[in-house]
Amino acid sequence: MTGIRQLADYLDISIGTVSRALNGKADVNAETRRRVLEAAEKLGYVPNQSGRSLRKGSTGVVGFMMQTGPEINSQGDAFFMSVFDGVQTVLSRHKLDLVALLCSSNEDPYAYLQRTVARGFADAIILSATRRNDARFELLHRHNIPFISLGRSLTDVGQPWIDLDFEGMAEVAIERLVKAGHRDIGIIWPHGDLNLGYVFADRCREVLAEHGLTLNEDHIFRAKPSEAGGYAVAHEIASRSPRPSAIVLVNEILVTGLYKGFEDAGVKPGKDIAIIGRYSPQAQYLSPALTCFTLSLRDLGISLAEHLLSVIPDYQSHYVGQTSRVIWPMTLIEGTSG
Amino acid sequence: MTGIRQLADYLDISIGTVSRALNGKADVNAETRRRVLEAAEKLGYVPNQSGRSLRKGSTGVVGFMMQTGPEINSQGDAFFMSVFDGVQTVLSRHKLDLVALLCSSNEDPYAYLQRTVARGFADAIILSATRRNDARFELLHRHNIPFISLGRSLTDVGQPWIDLDFEGMAEVAIERLVKAGHRDIGIIWPHGDLNLGYVFADRCREVLAEHGLTLNEDHIFRAKPSEAGGYAVAHEIASRSPRPSAIVLVNEILVTGLYKGFEDAGVKPGKDIAIIGRYSPQAQYLSPALTCFTLSLRDLGISLAEHLLSVIPDYQSHYVGQTSRVIWPMTLIEGTSG
């Protein structure tokens, strides 16, 4: 490992000068700076993370917290990988690195986050899979850590957030189904206590009411966030009587199982039951193609990063004037399922 | 932020004693230790990561390197999340944390890794998506960083690795298809320069040869690792004449598109063309159900972590006698696709 000491010895100058040269400080001779940069490149010098962050009090890394385990958030990994990519394009411009903070499925997320922030691991945090009431918000607020969340929560400590437009999705989906003649529309509730379930269901109720319809509470179905969960809930829906003539779901990772479950139960998707969901890579390759809502995940990531930077004191000058709460629009892809 | 200083002042003892008490060193009075533990809990003290790792020369974190972007590795969906979960159950027993090192799609993976290790970010690394020749191995070896890879490579620096048994998969799949009467079997090559493509294809050739058959080089198809890629390659396969009567693929993230592509081309999967692939959450919910190879991802993660620990000096005592190279078996799930 070559440290700043070795580099300084090699160049026969002091470590102070080396550091200043590398960090672009003003008071260093142009020629000296050139030599330092060159030598650093040649010797493969990279400042030690611990030393630097101990001194500076910041680490230069942004953490994206997510939970591991077979039953992941409401999204698949392809979802996050795309979002990450967007986040990174912004962060890299500021020499910030993104790492995923992986909370094990058998550790309490709150405790995990507490441990992570107390250790000073990341300068800023991105939260996802926000719950109806999410204590993590208060934790980060209390520790004064800049953060943003992908998803709203009833808990609000004034932080920025970006959330998908589940209300808009509810409006468009319900309108579309009502227009097509459906009178009994069911929904599939996302698992756990995710806030988006409430947001979505509430808006569905409102829109239905505008048409003189109601959301049958018996037609709010619960499903595990997996293909198997989709298969199971399809059977449950199929066996109900009365059975809803259409289903809207906000979770995209169970739709293949759902289709198969309906088919096996003798209920043809798109014919016997209309289905509207969220985009997933498989969505358009199902038969019938899923009518679904999509968005640019990369752009979402970019926005997430920009809004995050706007609340980090050292960077916010670049991103003033950003709105702090964003409802991210989704667009409808018309399939033949509903 | 409460540091060790505050804690020591609060207890009116020296920071040295506090540190020793917290780290379970021998020479500290039982009563003193109790008081320290209690106060640490009360004040919410957690040792600062930077200070600690600067002194100790190790960070207590293991990095799992992966590339971000919409076209992820060779794996889809819940794959990594499940592996992570296994890795963590082992690491957490040693108070090690797992983070995902996210290499942006527009940064060179080698440069990224170099930067990361030089910074001293992680004590050990897990690599995935190994290439035919993978310079990252030499890099880590040179820097003397303990690591393991999920996947083999021609590049070998004596590190442990675990790889899925693609050769066994080739054997079982080819035998099965030959037994069913297939004489012209095609394969879909995974994208890029992943080593597994070579391993798999080579073994396919050998097994076919044992039956007096050959792998038609024109029937080795290339596909982008996405559902769209699956759709496209299905059309390409369908339009060939002669057309293979069976297809084996090692990439699981394009199978829905593949099915749909075949159907749209008028080639019925499982009837007009046999398909054998890798398990994915959707596999069993396709029609016909995919005949595929599966494994316990969580167990794979556990093994990965154990073998990694066996090459980290401070931990290896716990895991001696581990074989250093593992071919991880997969089991066949009989579907009706082939």
Place this chain on the structure above:
DNA sequence: ACTGCTTCCGAAAACGATTACGGTCTTATA
């Protein structure tokens, strides 16, 4: 009372970087 042995704890030196401060050397100006 002296020595030797424990047991416990404090003092202080690391770890590798950044940065405030001050010193030296050059150059410009009176």
Place this chain on the structure above:
DNA sequence: TATAAGACCGTAATCGTTTTCGGAAGCAGT
């Protein structure tokens, strides 16, 4: 020429830990 200003660089403090070393206190044995 003397002096002030500016450019450049070295010294040393600092961040929060861990860990080595040695000292103090207590006790037992002679």
